[in-house]
Amino acid sequence: MTNLEIIKSTYEGSSSEENGRNLQKHIADDIKWKEADGFPLSGTYIGFKEIEQKVFSQLATQWTDYRFIVDGYVADGDHVFAYGTYHGVFNKTGKVFSARVAHLWTLKNHKIISFEQFVDSVPVVNAMMTKTL
Secondary structure (H helix, E strand, C coil), X not given: CCHHHHHHHCCCXXXXXXXXXXXXXXXXXXXXXXXXXXXXXXXXEECXXXXXXXXXXXXHHHEEEEEEEEEEEEEECCEEEEEEEEEEXXXXXXXXEEEEEEEEEEEECCEEEEEEEEECXXXXXXXXXXXXX
């Protein structure tokens, strides 16, 4: 698989479970995962277990229908950008949001060694608040 095909496999499976299995199959043990500053889950996490606990489980329990719709990809050697829009509903407020986002993936020897999120966090934070910013 090419680096682009690896990254596509983490978004374009037939289910989110398949996407998760593909992600886990292609990541380095010490992957560095960076959620954007200002994003509710901001921080840098190392390894799949920490990513699963600090990011994926939070998204699964705090949000309904949280998803990333990919518009396209840009690949250059060991770097792949996926860009598109997040959508979802925050469970505590019932507010719907959409926010533009890009993910930068870095691979080495066909293993994902890092992920960095770039996102317009304001719509996400507003969905979580009773009053908007």
